[in-house]
Amino acid sequence: MNKLAEWGNQLYTGKRSYPFTQKHRLWFLIAGILMIAAILVPVAKGGFNLGIDFRGGSEFMVSGVQNTQVSVGEDVVKNAADGAEATVTNIAPGTMRVQTDRLSDDQTISVAGELAQAYEVEASEVTSNFIGPTWGQDVSRQALLGLLVFIVLVGLLMAAYFRTWKMSAAAIIGLLVVIIITAGIYSLSGFEITPSAIIGFLTILSYCLYDTVVVFDKVRENTKNFDQQTKRTFQQQVNLAVNQTLVRSINTSVVAVLPVASILFIGSYLLGAGTLKDLSLALFVGIIVSALSTLFVQAPLYYQLRHGDEDVQKHNKKMEALDA
Template identity: 50%
Template sequence: MAQGFAQWGNDLYTGRKSYQIVGNRRRFYIVAIVMVLLSFGVLLTKGFNLGIDFRGGSEFVVSNVSDTSQQPAIDAVSEVAPAEVPRVTTVGGSAIRVQTDRLTADEVTEVRDALAGAYDVTENDVTTAFIGPSWGKDVSQKAITGLIVFLALVGVVMTIYFRNWRMAAAALIALFHDLIITVGIYAAIGWEVTPATVIGFLTILGYSIYDTVVVFDKVRENTAGILDQTRSTYAERANLAVNQTLVRSINTSVVALLPVSAILFIGAFLLGAGTLRDIALALFVGMAVGAYSSIFLATPLEVSLREREPAIKEHTQKVLDKRAALVAEAAEGTGGASRDAQLAAAGVQATGQLQPGSHQGVKAQPRRKRGH
């Protein structure tokens, strides 16, 4: 199994096997657009389930309870404030968290006593806290500021590093895609948005841009001097770069998702760790979506932008014209054989790509020897 996977990776790297990711980019664009629109639809119709850290209110935590049923907490709050609809969650295996809107000092005392009686614990086992909405507003503003600064720095650094603003633009669009879909899925599930959730949202951006930069680095390597040859187009060499980094992207994503999955499904659902659940869901969805965008979205977007350049457009047409001439010559030499046979004789696959071993767009670059 491992040997077969390794052989598959080697075939992708050398070009003996290739998937038309860039060539089928319109399909991936449609998938991305549909997912982004659905995410926007969820945000507009359902919205976020903001936690107490963002909306403010009173919070009670009942510890050392033998029964973690939520109904006693709801009844206890209703006795003191009938109009209140509390949010009750289980924390671990022996604690209950109750969140309400802002209560008066007398109401807080009464609810605390009622919760202690409902769960048969002492008053010392019930802790209270009040969180003002200004704190959540400050957190939101800082998160938005951090996001804007991050995106600006990504655009500047990538433009300088790759000496190409189109790669920076494609990476930023992919980041926007990852963030919107992650936020939309989080909103659809309906879990509370906490500071841990915001941290998760910001963390996935770093992961996504890291994977995209690796792919773009290979694209730059494969397309160096692209205008000096007529064997392959820019899109084909970029597609080869995606294939060459496909195994690495898959391995990195799987390794990154395994511990996050453990936190999400074991730590959150089995152990009831609410804070871990919030950040783990954002990370899990964001990493999965980021892996998709780095493979199927970022490079195709960059190719679409580059093909608008007059030089690249002219070069692509020159390569296609040369292939058409080769096919015509092959047709004359094969005496009107089938189209596939004509393409094979000309060294061109039916997909329009050059066959491996004939005039394939680019061969695997020899590994540089590292000094010791």
């Protein structure tokens, strides 16, 4: 514990420093490669794995179940609906949800009866309904609209709060990096895109914004009247700010990731709470990517946007003259 405290103190005082801004080209290259890969993954897989809410289909709910094995429902649908694929989820104790592509009326009746027999419940315990793709399209449209409004408001808010559009631009670009990489990893996992996943994607943007504001607030504090001091260059002041907030960023991320990881790995895989997988995966990946984006993309990018400013260049020449 003392070593961790000493490490944090060294970061804050500048005795120990990690080159976040100095190696910005490397970080940007890595981020660019990850973004390209994240874009290519769904393209190579033929698109995202859309849930029934977005593509439409038939859904069955089976209550009072003792045997909650998903293979039971999958086999029933395959045998009763001419080899149709099904997504079976244990959504609550004793309740199974079976989703498949749209079935005919005869197939729906057949599958419902077979599910009742396979899960050893009364026929009245099995309900079925058809979900049209229109609802999912409306959700997608509203989510996209919400994302655009969020980005615009974030840009205006940060420009007003920090009194510079360059911090706002760096923050928005960082948000886009988080969205693209998180979406790519989500697609790679093969998980379905559901309304819960959309909620998860929108939630991580708020977390990313919070982490960004914490770091940028320290950057603003360190670079205030930077041209009047002769100890560090503008780049070094920005890098010091990132190092000073590194411990806080790590602590915040760990505290946020641990409960989400519990939901994802313990709740979803060990306990079989399948309805939590989509939401928890989006949050788990998004929180980690958000923290990394703030440290390795947004802060170095802000320095790059300010690097060519007249006051920064003038101060750099002043520092070079003093070092000569």
